[in-house]
Amino acid sequence: MGAQRRKQEENAAGQGTDPGENGRSATIRDVAVRAGVSAATVSRVLADNYPVAPKTRQRVLRAVQELNFVVNTHARALAGVRTETVAFVLHDVRGPSFTEAAYGVEREANRRGRLCLICSTEGDQERELAFVKLMREQRASAVILIGGVRDDEQYRARYTEIAHSLHAAGSRLVLCGRPPLGPDVPATVVEYDNEGGAYAITTHLLANGHRRILYLGGALTHTTSQARLAGYHRALDDFGVEPDPSLIEHGEFTRNSGYERTRARLAKSGARPFTAIFAETDMVAAGALTALDEGGVAVPGEISLVGYDDIELAGDLRPRLTTVHVPYEEMGRTAVRLALDLKEGRSRAADQHVVLGTHVVVRQSVGRRRPG
Template identity: 65%
Template sequence: MASARTPRTADDGSGSRRKSSTAATLGDVATHAGVSPATVSRVLAGNYPVSRSARQRVLRSIRELNYVANTHARALAGVQTKTIAFVLADVRGPSFAEAAHGVEQEAARLGWLCLIGTTQGDRERELAIVRLMREQRAGAVVLIGGVADADDYNEQMTELAYSLRAAGSLLVLCGRPPLATGVPAAVIGYDNEEGAYAITSHVLAQGHRRILFLGGEERHTTSLGRLEGYSRALNTFGVEFDPSLVEHGVFTRASGYQLTKKRLTGARDFTAVFAATDVMAAGVYAAVNEAGLSVPDDISIVGYDDIELAQDLRPRMTSVHVPYEELGRTAAKVAADEDHKREDWPGLQVTLKTHVVVRDSVARLD
């Protein structure tokens, strides 16, 4: 009969020993390896001297007993797996997938683990994930993408930024505005408004004056920035802003399709469409083609993000290139930098550049 300190094992028919359904403890590993529990802890920590033979016995026992370390206990003991939590609305979005790839690649290079959580656009779910990651002692929490601007949400996220800081962690905001002056968070952004200004200016320079803007939700920070760039470009070219040429939806293909289809049912009062994302623009293409119209001869179309889809559409679509992978890599680098743990750390803001990629989807009007 097995002793109280030795986990029950059974032969699996191959000559090896497998553990029963009872989970092994650190003490079980110590007994199995013939060492003290302190030696097992040192091997798990990896930062204390242990003889080679003792380390090999402990590692062999861990494998044979299928031992899983108690991460909470290890954290309390000061042994913490370095993790970056990457939180986004939807893993299916190609632009954020690029950013996730950048975070994961840089985290791997730095020896950190990358965890991914999704919110489905739910602010309360996002707040809950950040709280959970704080409790799990994640080294950093990266939030990507715009959010509906609301005072109560900003107040809660500000509190979490301070709470993460107190736990030695860091809140990193990607592609969204900073919370407030002095909040201990890193903001890794891109010139969202400037990109919209540049691409609207390009369309205006081709002679268009009636440009339909298709954005996201009215208070969504990303959509607001792109609408501001659109409006500023109109002003630069001396074109009066017409609110009837602004439609709000969500950043999906279906939304782009429905908004465009609705506008095409009546008299067409625009010559070009600026879709706030490339995914929305794909829906615009579908609606235009379904109506028997041609791009760009009848309607010119531009997008934003410059994902691979922009090159797959026919004709190839002009879009604003956002360096999403670099955005993710930069977020991971900032998270791993110990500088943010200084008491006098003032926060950090990094802005990456965007640029217009001109293709074949805009016609010149004489």
């Protein structure tokens, strides 16, 4: 069996596709000779599926680079060696925060020798389920889902079943920015301090004298919105401010939603009932800022404005947006790392739930409100 495995590993690596020495494609044996190891050892380093001493691994990787060796995936397929994948499922590839997370997933998957597949569901849960099923059949190393959900009994039952199904197939369900399904469910969870970030940004407004804060949120049933709204309410309570239901609006996480809701508020006659706006995402804040600018309302001179996510756009707006930083790229990297470490025996199931920190990034969009 040992000799057969070594032969399979050598065949699976095949030969490189770039020219090597003497004008021909470098082979795994060329790499082995250059590194002073066996062809099987080279294959194990490339596949990252067997323990290899760090110094040996370094010699092999240096030889691979010197010879411009590239693994022949066709040879691997003919040898029956499966290229392991990591699947990343998101609502919309155009969403800046999800793009950051996707970058983190792709970078870590590449570092660990996995291919990264990305699926955009456009918010269609059936499409999400279909893709997850396909990845289970393909025995992906991990299936990563990101974004808030409607956390009800039906959702929990369905995804608990999916987690067990993936586990049985040798895969791993990873939930990013979603609540855990339960202590006995085989799923990795990577969260961030969503409520804490909302509490901190609301406190920042309150500390600057604002007591009438318009809240432009997402759907009330959405877990992301629920946590951020909870942080908003907790901050008001700590400052002894009675929440006003008329200052809380629910809509979509889009720039247009922020624009239309703010414009509608400005169009109402009478005294303006708020001095600050907490937009639940930076994209909503960008829309609100445009509406304020068109309405001749100075930011932060007349109205202060904050967002949430700290996407790249936040620093490009004028005034630059004060917001909550969410470590989306780190979340993506952590999702891959935890799932693969568990699969490779480098971590325990008990270590598969991580909560990342958030913090306020103070820029130029908040002004101090004087009493009276």
